Amino acid sequence: MPAPLRIGLAGLGTVGASVVRLLDRQAAALTARTARRIEVSAVNARDPNKDRGVDLARAKWFGDAVALARSPDIDIFVELIGGADGPALEAVEAALSAGKSCVTANKALLAKHGLRLARLAEENGVALSFEASVAGGVPIVKTLREGLAGNSIERVYGILNGTCNYILSRMEREGLSFDACLKEAQRLGYAEADPTFDIGGFDTAHKLAILTSLAFGVQIDAEAVDVEGIQSIRLADLEAADELGYRVKLLGVARRTPDGIEQRVAPTMAPKSSAIAQVMGVTNAVTIDADAVHELTLVGPGAGGEATASAVVADIADIARGVRSKPFGLPTSELAPLEPAPMQLHLGGYYVRLCAYDRPGAAAAIAARFAERDISLESIVQRRRPGAEGGPPGTAPVVLITYATHEKTLREALEAAVADGFLAEKPQFIRIERE
Amino acid sequence: MPAPLRIGLAGLGTVGASVVRLLDRQAAALTARTARRIEVSAVNARDPNKDRGVDLARAKWFGDAVALARSPDIDIFVELIGGADGPALEAVEAALSAGKSCVTANKALLAKHGLRLARLAEENGVALSFEASVAGGVPIVKTLREGLAGNSIERVYGILNGTCNYILSRMEREGLSFDACLKEAQRLGYAEADPTFDIGGFDTAHKLAILTSLAFGVQIDAEAVDVEGIQSIRLADLEAADELGYRVKLLGVARRTPDGIEQRVAPTMAPKSSAIAQVMGVTNAVTIDADAVHELTLVGPGAGGEATASAVVADIADIARGVRSKPFGLPTSELAPLEPAPMQLHLGGYYVRLCAYDRPGAAAAIAARFAERDISLESIVQRRRPGAEGGPPGTAPVVLITYATHEKTLREALEAAVADGFLAEKPQFIRIERE
Helix, strand or coil, X not given: CCCCEEEEEECCCHHHHHHHHHHHXXXXXXXXXXXXXXXXXXXXXXXXXXXXCCCCCCCEEECCHHHHHHCCCCCEEEECCCCCCHHHHHHHHHHHHCCCEEEECCHHHHHHHHHHHHHHHHHCXXXXXXXXXXCCCCCHHHHXXXXXXXXXXXXXXXXXXXXXXXXXXHHHHHCCCHHHHHHHHHHCCCCCCCCHHHHCCHHHHHHHHHHHHHHHCECCCHHHCEECCCCCCCHHHHHHHHHHCEEEEEEEEEEEEXXXXXXXXXXXXXXXXXXXXXXXXXXXXXXXXECCCEEEEEEEECCCHHHHHHHHHHHHHHHXXXXXXXXXXXXXXXXXXXXXXXXXXXXXXXXXXXXXXXXXXXXXXXXXXXXXXXXXXXXEEECCCCCCCCCCCCEEEEEEEECCEEHHHHHHHHHHHHHCCCECXXXXXXXXXXX | CCCCEEEEXXXXXXXXXXXXXXXXXXXXXHHHXXXXXXXXXXXXXXXXXXXXXXXXXXXXXXXXXXXXXXXXXXXXXXXXXXXXXXXXXXXXXXXXXXXXXXXXXXXHHHHHHHHHHHHHHHHCCCCEECHHHCCCCCCHHHHHHHHCCCCCEEEEEXXXXXXXXXXXXXXXXXXXXXXXXXXXXHHCCXXXXXXXXXXXXXXXXXXXXXXXXXXXXXXXXXXXXXXXXXXXXXXXXXXXXXXXXXEEEEEEEEEEECCEEEEEEEEEEEECCCCHHHCCCCEEEEEEEECCCEEXXXXXXXXXXXXXXXXXXXXXXXXXXXXXCCCECECHHHCECCCECCHHHCEXXXXXXXXXXXXXXXHHHHXXXXXXXXXXXXXXXXXXXXXXXXXXXXXXXXXXXXXXXXXXXXXXXXXXXXXXXXXXXXXXXXXXXXX
């Protein structure tokens, strides 16, 4: 048997400690699978004395991640520090430049520097693996990169942030407000004290950008993602969605269009019958539409120490077996620049909730603004539901479902309706994503 | 760029023709992904003159699959002939012995000869890949073999036969009888003229045996699968299941138990809230319970030319990239013999439907037979539902749900109830599979 494969692990938080634990627990099986013994030979973390519940007695301690990454004592560098720049970036660059394969769970790093790091890995003939960066324990990176090699992918979309799905699921199930569910998520440790990164959709956007590159063979471009968070979602929207046969989910959606590649993160209406709509709580799910396989959905844990560590260890095992996948499936020279499709050209159905002053002619005037732009309505409902979260006194909710229309046209119709003076609040609109 | 990778393809049915089409359609992307041009250089099929809608002008024709498998004109042998023995087996053996990697979709072949063929591949340092053999386009083999390398798997179960799931879905949705749905499936081409292999559960058993070997690192043993088909399922069962919060699915289930590995195929009650229960029609789904990743579900097309070809092409692409995975994840010398857990020791909840003579004391006597064996009942319902498929005149249906009990104990209770003379028909019982 060849010499052991020596892992240098930077970052010993929940995921890092779980990686050490899994490598230990599965040592015999991993040796059998990879024909190599895998050992954590060096680590870096802020506090060497903290008890992490794992045995690191045989590992060499480094105070500096970059020094660890460069060390001749390691064969593979595992980056679990986090952050798009700083030590995580410097250490990964150092490791790749030193000819060491890297495994990372860092979506922010990849979203910002993925292409450059993939080039660096390629130049040095090493792997840059990041299964854990998207949807935690769900093997979606491997599926896109290897499992669907014979397909042309048309769309990839999913629930990529457990915090948002937890909040939306509780709002829907228990009829609670967004604020109440956010507080509950914070109390349970599902949401950070500053939840902006999750609920604002930015975490989902980073993950979506990675999936887009893998699915469409394009250069990663997280800046091109149109991002909207779940803060604007009201219980009234979830209740109306339910009545109309939909669920509201924070979806990341990437798809090929005649105008380029559309990448968007937003609260979205998914038909209740779709696989994605069934996914409740902190679970993640990704659906892929491809020409040969038609539709494939993966559902599993999007976060958590052991689930994320499972993905990190799978990457390590592949590298141990000698597999050197191209980070984004194709050589970086073959990754085309991403041509973003303008969201104004988005074509689809919409859910629209308006808070109209309760006076004669309001609904008719609103409907006219849609009709004059040839926006066909699948349904229009004007009524106050008993016990529903209401608008100001003297107003009535109007809920519309449109047939496919361009986003630009819809926005113009809504602006015209606002200008007419019949609306008491900013209109709410949510895209409908069909299976 | 190295010389083209030459594929020898035996079997040009729906899947074979789709493989040729996909390799052609994705030629540029596959070359970029694998750094090799992939070409179908030789083929074997019964009728060389049949129009299959694909261009095979440049491929050399072989009248004999074994001669093709041995031919120096090919680098990889793709077996799509089918059948556990005969030309499929001979050709795969010939190819592996000649040092050629093999790709196959043939579950029957693997179920019967998988271990021996894996040894032969290992001895010759080549790959034996079979993603297409289980759940068609769903990358479940890759997920178990590579994606969950850091996990210890406790259970793998799923819907692995589209024909059965189509029949059960239609029975449930439209209130049709088993026979009517089978006829409809045959008319639509979802079921064979002789449907025994599908509806008898044997197809699922072959696929399950493959998953068991991959999941638990044991020698494949399809003979050890306890198999029951869906022929015995009545509309009354689906209706009762619906009322009780379940759906009936033909599940293949493999799990570790203290008594060995349990492998069973049978109509099974899945809670409606489970991911598996949502899967309707010809779609397949597999759920894996593992220690690190907890629960992972893959849902996608289990059959169809292009979906199955997608899996075949992914295997070819891996081989083209130089990856030589061990067929069952571990070296064959490390695959432990499978110790089957006797089904009599199965511990779980049961659904029981009895057709009792409608006379005083019947329900009480039946309940006593359960009570004296310490079988606790979660529910007992004795009533005729309006419009339900009934038993003979003068009888009433009794539906019981038990808490966890041993199968042996349940069978004894049912035998005692039969002996008491209160039952007009053979008792129906269905295992309940919890998430």
